Structures are given as structure tokens and as C-alpha cells.
Amino acid sequence: MGLQAVRDVSLDLLGPDGVSDSGADLRSYSCDGLTGWRETPGLVVLPRTTRQVATIVSACARNGVPFVARGSGTGLSGGALPDAGGVLIVTARMRQIVSLSPEDRTAVVEPGVTNAAISAAAAPHGLYYAPDPSSQIVCSIGGNVAENSGGAHCLKYGFTTNHVLGMEVVLPDGTVTWLGGESWEAPGYDLRGVFIGSEGTLGIATKVAVRLLPIPESVSTLVADFPSPAAAGEAVTSIVAAGIVPAAVEMLDHLAIQACEAATNAGFTLTAGAALIVELDGPAADCEASFDLVRQHCTEAGATGIRVAADAVDRATIWRGRKAAFAAAGRLSPSYFVQDGVIPRTALGTVLERIAALAAEEGLRVANVFHAGDGNLHPLVLYDPAVEGQHGKADRLATRIVEICVQEGGSITGEHGVGVDKACSMPKMFTPDDLAAMRRVRDAFDPAGIANPGKVFPTPRLCGDRPGPYTPHPAEVAGLAERM
Amino acid sequence: MVRPCTAAEVAKLVKEAGAGGDVVEVVGGGTKGGWGLPSGTDAVTLSTSGLDQTFGHASADQTAVVGAGMRLGELQGRLSVKGQWLAVDPPDPTGGATLGGVFSADDAGPRRMRYGTMRDLVIGATFVLADGTVAHTGGKVIKNVAGFDLAKLLCGSLGTLAVVTELVVRLHPLPEASRTLRCAAPAGQVPELAFALARCPAEASAVEWMDGELYVRVEGGAAGLQKRVDQLAATLGAMLEADGTGRRAVDPVSGRDETALWDAVASARRPSRPPLSCRVVTRPRQFSDFHHWATVAADEAGAGLSVTSDPCIGVHDVRFTGPLDPALDALARLRRSLAGIGGTAVVRAVPRSVEGAVVWGPPPAAAAVMATVKRALDPGSTFAPGRFSPWW
Numbered sequence: 084m085g086l087q088a089v090r091d092v093s094l095d096l097l098g099p100d101g102v103s104d105s106g107a108d109l110r111s112y113s114c115d116g117l118t119g120w121r122e123t124p125g126l127v128v129l130p131r132t133t134r135q136v137a138t139i140v141s142a143c144a145r146n147g148v149p150f151v152a153r154g155s156g157t158g159l160s161g162g163a164l165p166d167a168g169g170v171l172i173v174t175a176r177m178r179q180i181v182s183l184s185p186e187d188r189t190a191v192v193e194p195g196v197t198n199a200a201i202s203a204a205a206a207p208h209g210l211y212y213a214p215d216p217s218s219q220i221v222c223s224i225g226g227n228v229a230e231n232s233g234g235a236h237c238l239k240y241g242f243t244t245n246h247v248l249g250m251e252v253v254l255p256d257g258t259v260t261w262l263g264g265e266s267w268e269a270p271g272y273d274l275r276g277v278f279i280g281s282e283g284t285l286g287i288a289t290k291v292a293v294r295l296l297p298i299p300e301s302v303s304t305l306v307a308d309f310p311s312p313a314a315a316g317e318a319v320t321s322i323v324a325a326g327i328v329p330a331a332v333e334m335l336d337h338l339a340i341q342a343c344e345a346a347t348n349a350g351f352t353l354t355a356g357a358a359l360i361v362e363l364d365g366p367a368a369d370c371e372a373s374f375d376l377v378r379q380h381c382t383e384a385g386a387t388g389i390r391v392a393a394d395a396v397d398r399a400t401i402w403r404g405r406k407a408a409f410a411a412a413g414r415l416s417p418s419y420f421v422q423d424g425v426i427p428r429t430a431l432g433t434v435l436e437r438i439a440a441l442a443a444e445e446g447l448r449v450a451n452v453f454h455a456g457d458g459n460l461h462p463l464v465l466y467d468p469a470v471e472g473q474h475g476k477a478d479r480l481a482t483r484i485v486e487i488c489v490q491e492g493g494s495i496t497g498e499h500g501v502g503v504d505k506a507c508s509m510p511k512m513f514t515p516d517d518l519a520a521m522r523r524v525r526d527a528f529d530p531a532g533i534a535n536p537g538k539v540f541p542t543p544r545l546c547g548d549r550p551g552p553y554t555p556h557p558a559e560v561a562g563l564a565e566r567m
Numbered sequence: 568m569v570r571p572c573t574a575a576e577v578a579k580l581v582k583e584a585g586a587g588g589d590v591v592e593v594v595g596g597g598t599k600g601g602w603g604l605p606s607g608t609d610a611v612t613l614s615t616s617g618l619d620q621t622f623g624h625a626s627a628d629q630t631a632v633v634g635a636g637m638r639l640g641e642l643q644g645r646l647s648v649k650g651q652w653l654a655v656d657p658p659d660p661t662g663g664a665t666l667g668g669v670f671s672a673d674d675a676g677p678r679r680m681r682y683g684t685m686r687d688l689v690i691g692a693t694f695v696l697a698d699g700t701v702a703h704t705g706g707k708v709i710k711n712v713a714g715f716d717l718a719k720l721l722c723g724s725l726g727t728l729a730v731v732t733e734l735v736v737r738l739h740p741l742p743e744a745s746r747t748l749r750c751a752a753p754a755g756q757v758p759e760l761a762f763a764l765a766r767c768p769a770e771a772s773a774v775e776w777m778d779g780e781l782y783v784r785v786e787g788g789a790a791g792l793q794k795r796v797d798q799l800a801a802t803l804g805a806m807l808e809a810d811g812t813g814r815r816a817v818d819p820v821s822g823r824d825e826t827a828l829w830d831a832v833a834s835a836r837r838p839s840r841p842p843l844s845c846r847v848v849t850r851p852r853q854f855s856d857f858h859h860w861a862t863v864a865a866d867e868a869g870a871g872l873s874v875t876s877d878p879c880i881g882v883h884d885v886r887f888t889g890p891l892d893p894a895l896d897a898l899a900r901l902r903r904s905l906a907g908i909g910g911t912a913v914v915r916a917v918p919r920s921v922e923g924a925v926v927w928g929p930p931p932a933a934a935a936v937m938a939t940v941k942r943a944l945d946p947g948s949t950f951a952p953g954r955f956s957p958w959w
Contacts, residue, residue: 186762186852187881209766231712238709244716245687254936261932267880268848270913270927271958272728272937273673276686276719280712300768320627326650326740326788366769366798368791425708427628457710458628494711501713512713513703520702520944521715527943528936539714 085146103127124165141257154223160502194225210295231280238456251290255529283535299364304392308355318384332456346411349404416465423499424488428458459497507546572617582699593726595668601916603954635667654682658833673723677773691735697949742786752781761878769795843894864900923956
């Protein structure tokens with residue numbers, strides 16, 4: 084009944100072109116980038132303006148209908164997984180760059196604008212938008228705000244939350260307001276900081292004010308080959324100890340090198356145990372001096388070869404190789420899980436050993452790609468769904484890897500978000516009191532619980548009836564059911 | 568005054584106070600007493616000075632876990648042993664500011680241009696809610712998006728939501744070398760200078776303008792520093808010449824003179840100076856409007872004026888000098904002008920006689936949501952009620 088009312092309002096507002104409610108249309112929105120979770124939404128709407136979003140959300144609030152916001156659908160934690168009885172609000176048609184002020188080094192954009200489009204619009208002014216998730220060509224800034232997206236360069240430059248000054252948002256009751264603004268400081272509580280990374284559970288951003296940075300004068304990139312990830316890790320430790328803050332430090336292990344090279348021909352050395360990509364940027368005078376030091380530290384840590392990017396084209400080739408890692412895993416295996424754990428960087432050696440041991444136990448292969456500078460691991464757990472029981476084993480291995488990360492003092496997610504995928508792992512990292520404090524804030528914004536329900540917070544329905552720390556359901560242990 | 572030494576002790580004290588209907592005012596070093604409105608004389612003062620023992624420095628991971636009551640100077644001293652620092656430089660002339668206090672006020676200094684503020688540097692927090700709940704947010708790793716980032720909410724909340732007992736911070740390497748350029752710069756030329764400096768590839772880490780003088784700090788590796796200084800000096804020099812007023816000198820300052828120069832800036836920014844100091848925020852390109860209006864407001868009201876500004880960021884500290892009444896008049900005039908461009912002015916160092924509406928000015932768009940969040944976390948209004956009055 085409620086959904087029907089929202090459908091009527093939406094049709095009036097957007098016309099048939101902006102509303103989907105037929106089977107095939109709806110099913111095309113049934114998952115985001117994490118395809119293992121699927122749910123057909125009750126209704127899909129494609130608004131073009133803030134007012135339209137607010138009207139639809141108001142209708143949802145009046146009728147008690149849940150809503151889920153979706154940008155480009157590239158998320159990797161099921162944050163935009165639809166609600167079967169709810170509305171999926173797609174921001175893809177809200178893609179205007181509203182204003183760009185070179186003098187202020189800011190831009191105001193609509194949520195459907197892609198991450199890369201902001202930098203493209205800023206480039207003629209010598210500016211760019213710093214956060215660069217691997218999906219930046221297609222992912223939307225609204226989605227980046229929801230997930231607090233990072234990227235390879237966040238070691239030096241930080242995350243979405245460090246680059247967004249404010250957002251116009253539609254709150255779960257349909258109210259339109261600004262959190263933060265277009266200036267560097269806003270009096271009162273920093274609600275923008277809470278909203279960013281709240282994964283759509285506090286409302287929908289309809290305009291985003293971002294900071295832009297001057298394009299660095301100089302960029303230097305190298306790829307160093309090492310016999311093992313541990314040796315490459317040593318190089319990172321000594322680079323950091325020398326007081327150098329690289330723009331990015333990325334590592335591929337042997338298996339990941341095979342995948343990336345097969346997919347992109349980026350020029351990685353196939354025999355290397357690990358490849359380390361180090362990029363420095365900033366003032367030319369600083370970069371030159373530090374780059375020599377980086378080469379020295381790599382050599383001292385046992386690098387067997389160092390390739391310096393000759394020019395911008397060569398650098399782009401290296402990055403294309405790295406950023407294709409997830410997709411490239413398909414070359415190694417029919418299917419795979421991408422994990423997103425974080426560890427204190429210095430625990431890298433220990434954690435890789437533990438992952439290797441666990442993988443051997445399950446009889447599975449794990450390719451490791453990581454942001455080595457900040458300890459963000461992306462183990463790719465490879466498996467074949469056609470082999471009976473492998474899916475369950477792979478899922479279990481992926482979960483155990485994240486548990487290791489938490490045990491080592493890290494996090495269950497560095498940039499992909501909790502979404503629906505890791506909601507049941509939240510109690511591994513947070514106490515019931517921690518989660519209750521978060522929930523109080525959620526309830527303050529959304530007392531009816533209609534904004535992206537079932538995400539971020541563990542629920543009995545999702546995680547089994549027993550509250551408290553996650554324990555596998557007996558059916559899971561028996562291999563009869565899977566959380567994925 | 569109560570002085571708990573652990574989060575559990577804080578929880579017990581806070582819970583008892585709440586149950587008895589008492590109001591709790593959290594105090595660190597007591598250096599920002601005039602930020603927001605006071606809670607009244609019958610408030611229980613909870614000093615965080617006993618929460619100063621925790622210190623865990625993971626230098627290779629560039630993070631540290633620190634008790635909220637530790638003084639910032641003490642912390643920087645300990646971190647410097649391993650060549651690192653917490654990259655904030657708020658005005659702290661007495662050396663009394665605590666980590667928790669700087670966080671709760673989100674106070675920052677000139678180098679925020681490069682490093683951001685506490686908001687950007689805190690990666691985890693332990694806090695105690697009014698009902699005695701001890702909770703954590705974030706973690707110990709720099710990259711982490713698990714759960715709501717409640718540290719952002721607490722940062723700048725002026726002790727109204729919880730007692731922060733412990734913080735995890737990300738650290739930066741101490742710069743090897745530093746230099747500051749100084750030159751005379753009339754207010755009218757500041758916007759174009761700031762525009763050029765903010766985009767200069769030599770990457771200044773601070774640009775500060777104070778009553779007619781501009782200071783530009785550059786820091787980093789020793790090897791590349793001189794080239795960067797030259798680059799910035801050339802940028803400044805070219806623009807000053809174009810001005811045609813004959814002010815050519817761009818003086819490089821280093822060592823003790825440089826420290827003294829920035830101490831003087833910090834001193835000017837110290838908000839406790841009477842009679843009326845306020846933080847004005849505009850967009851960077853609105854500097855000229857802001858400065859013109861501040862000058863006119865002071866003139867018309869018969870108040871004196873002193874301005875210290877981060878023109879690249881659009882954050883300005885304004886001091887109206889002389890007797891209080893003209894100063895208040897000048898503030899009201901400045902606010903009326905700022906309203907048209909979305910600028911804000913908030914009084915810091917509040918004279919006791921002044922009411923909340925004068926301190927805070929017009930409420931932000933989301934004031935109602937902020938009030939709801941306050942009620943959700945502190946339903947009994949135990950923590951510093953009225954600090955943000957009349958907003959909530």
C-alpha cells in the first residue's frame with residue numbers, strides 16, 4: 084500500500100521516464116558492485132533535482148517506506164543493495180557541476196557527478212580533486228560521500244571526509260538542509276563529518292561542496308621488484324622512517340602480478356615475489372631529493388630491479404595495471420572475494436604469513452593487492468563456484484582474514500564500507516556500547532529507520548538471533564548455508 | 568572540582584552527577600574558558616588533568632594513543648624523540664592546552680593549511696556519555712571506514728556531548744627545515760597574493776596576514792627548501808612590484824627569529840584578549856569584502872580593530888578593541904554585512920555580561936538536527952547545557 088503511494092507521487096513528479104516498476108527494469112538494479120548480494124527493489128526512481136528527491140523521501144516518510152540511495156552502483160560492500168519493499172533513489176541524473184571557484188579552490192557538484200569528472204572540470208584551472216578510488220572514472224561523488232571513499236593516494240592526502248566542506252542533504256523526514264558549507268569552518272557540531280561514511284543511513288546528499296588542490300608540480304613513480312612481500316614491506320618501513328610521505332605506496336604479490344600483467348601488460352616482472360609501486364608528488368625540488376632516497380631504500384631492502392616511470396604515459400600504464408587488479412583476478416580464477424581489511428602497517432609480515440597459512444588450510448589461493456603505505460589489504464580469495472563447497476570455504480577464509488586484521492589492531496574495512504556485507508563483523512571491532520552510541524546518532528537523524536535499513540549495523544535477521552559478537556550459524560558451520 | 572584518572576572513574580562520576588541532576592563542565596587546561604557560554608556557578612567541574620598517563624607511540628605506524636588530559640607541549644616533546652609531531656599548532660602561549668581541549672574546540676593554527684586540523688588528525692577516540700556508557704569510535708589505523716565517525720561529532724563540540732578520555736592520532740614527520748618569508752602587504756592586495764600563494768607549486772604550509780604584514784612559511788626536506796623559498800619569493804616579488812607602491816622587500820626569516828615571529832602571530836590570535844575577539848569565516852575570495860566591512864564596522868562604531876587572517880583558507884580572527892559597547896556594536900554591524908555572503912562570526916572569549924545570541928549569531932541551517940543529536944547523546948543535558956544557547 085505504502086509503496087503504491089510513493090509510486091504515484093513519483094510518477095506525478097518525474098513522469099514515466101523517471102520511474103521504473105517493471106520486473107526486468109527493477110532487476111537491473113538488484114545489486115551494486117558486490118554482486119553476491121541481490122535484492123529486487125520495489126520501485127526505482129531517477130530524480131533530477133533536490134526538490135524531487137525531497138518530495139520522494141517525504142512520501143517515503145509519510146508512508147513508512149524504506150529508501151536506499153544509489154549513485155553509480157560501484158560500491159563493494161552492498162551499501163546500495165535495494166530493499167525489496169522499498170524505493171531505490173538513483174542519483175545518476177543529477178550530474179551538474181553547479182559551480183567551480185578557482186579563487187576559493189572549491190566546487191559544488193550534484194551527487195551523480197563522477198569523481199573523475201570533478202578533476203576534469205578543475206584541470207583547466209590547475210586544480211584537481213584528490214581522493215581517487217580505483218573506480219573513479221564511473222563512481223559518483225554522492226557514493227564517495229556515503230562511503231567516505233579513499234583511493235591509492237589517501238596515504239598523503241586523506242579521504243573524502245578531508246576534502247568535502249559541506250553537503251546539501253535530504254534528511255530521512257524529507258527536510259532539506261546543509262551540513263557544513265562552502266567555507267573551511269562552520270560553527271556548531273560537525274554533522275558533515277558524521278554523515279560522510281554513514282553509508283546512506285542518515286539521508287541523501289544532493290549537493291556536495293568539495294575542496295580542490297593545486298596539481299602537484301612534479302610526480303615521480305617507480306616500480307621496484309622484490310623477492311617477497313616481506314622484503315618490500317621492509318623497504319616501506321625504511322622509507323617512512325626516513326620522514327618521506329609518499330603520495331602512494333602500493334604492493335602486489337606474486338599472484339596479483341600475474342593477474343594484473345595478464346590483463347593489462349603494464350610491464351610488471353612476472354618472476355618477482357612482490358612489486359612495490361612508490362609515487363612521490365609535490366614541489367619538484369623536494370621530489371627529486373626524496374626520490375633518490377626512495378630508490379636507495381628499495382635497493383637496500385633487496386630490490387632486484389627498479390623501473391622508473393619515464394613519463395606521464397608510462398606512469399598511467401603502471402597505474403592502469405594496479406587499478407585493474409580486482410577485475411584482473413578473473414584471469415586467475417572463475418570467481419573471487421575481494422577483502423578490505425586494515426592492519427597497522429608494521430604487522431604486514433605477520434599478517435601475510437597468517438593469511439598464507441589459512442589459505443593453505445582451506446586449499447585456496449589468495450592474491451594480495453594492498454595500499455602498503457597505510458596497511459589497507461585487499462586479499463583476493465580465489466575460488467571456483469563449480470567446485471562443491473569452495474564458495475563456502477572462500478567466504479569463511481575472507482571472514483577469517485578480516486578477523487586477523489582486527490586482532491592485529493586494525494579494521495574490518497579501510498575503504499569499501501560495511502554495507503550489508505560486513506554488518507555482522509561489526510561486533511568483532513566494536514563493543515555493544517560502541518554500536519549503541521552510533522545507533523543513537525542514527526536514530527536522531529532517522530527515528531523511523533527508513534534510510535537504508537539493514538546496513539552498517541548488525542541485525543538479528545542478518546546475523547542470526549544471538550546478539551553480541553558474531554558466531555557462525557550452525558548451518559554455516561555445517562556448510563549448509565552461507566552468509567554471502 | 569573532580570579529577571578522575573580513568574575512563575571508568577569518569578563514567579562513575581558522570582553517572583552520579585546525572586542522576587543527581589548536576590551539570591558537568593569538562594575542563595582541560597582551562598585555556599578556552601570563553602568559548603561558548605559558561606554553565607553557571609553550580610556546575611561540577613570535571614578536570615581531565617588526571618587523564619594524562621596514557622601514551623603509546625607507534626612511530627613506525629605514525630600513530631599514537633594519548634590520554635586526553637596530556638598537555639600538547641608534553642605530547643610534542645615526547646613525539647619529537649622519534650622525529651615526529653602531531654601536526655597542529657594552535658595558539659597556546661601558556662603551554663597549558665591539553666590534547667582533549669584542543670580536540671574539543673578543534674582549535675588550530677596557521678599550519679592547518681597543509682595539515683588540516685584535529686578533525687583531520689584524530690583517527691580514534693574513547694569517550695564517556697552522560698549515562699556512564701564508555702564507548703569508542705574509529706580505531707588505531709589511519710585508514711578505516713568502519714561505523715560512524717563519531718570523533719568528527721565530538722571534535723569541536725566544546726564538551727557538550729561526552730567526556731573524551733583518550734585519542735588516537737595520526738602523526739607526521741617533523742620537517743627537516745623551515746623558513747618564513749615576510750613582506751608588507753596592504754589589505755587590498757591580499758586576495759591576489761593569497762590566490763597566487765595557494766596555487767604556487769612550492770607548497771607553502773602556512774600563509775598568515777596580520778595588520779598589514781604577510782607571513783609565508785615553507786617547510787620540508789632540507790635539500791629542496793632553498794629552491795622552494797626562491798620560488799615563493801619570486802611569486803610574491805612579482806606581485807608586489809606589479810602593485811607599484813615600492814614595497815619590494817621580501818625577507819626570509821629562519822631559526823629563532825622565525826619562532827619568535829610565529830609566536831607573535833599566535834599571541835595575536837589568542838582569543839582571551841579583551842574586550843571582544845571573534846572568529847570570522849568567509850570563503851577565501853571574500854577577504855576584501857570581509858576586511859572592508861570589518862574596517863567600516865569598527866569605524867562607525869568607534870571601536871579599534873585588529874585582524875589576523877589565513878587568507879588562503881578564509882578564516883579570520885578579529886579583535887575589536889576599546890570599551891565593550893562600541894565593540895559589540897561593531898560586531899553587530901559586521902554580522903549584518905556578512906549575512907549577505909554566508910559568512911559567520913562567533914565570539915570567542917565571551918565577556919560574562921553578553922548573551923548567547925550575541926556570542927553565536929544566527930543559527931546554522933542544521934541547528935535543529937544538532938539539537939536532536941545533543942538530546943540523543945545527552946538527554947538529561949548533563950554536559951555544559953546552554954553552551955550553544957540560544958541555538959540549543
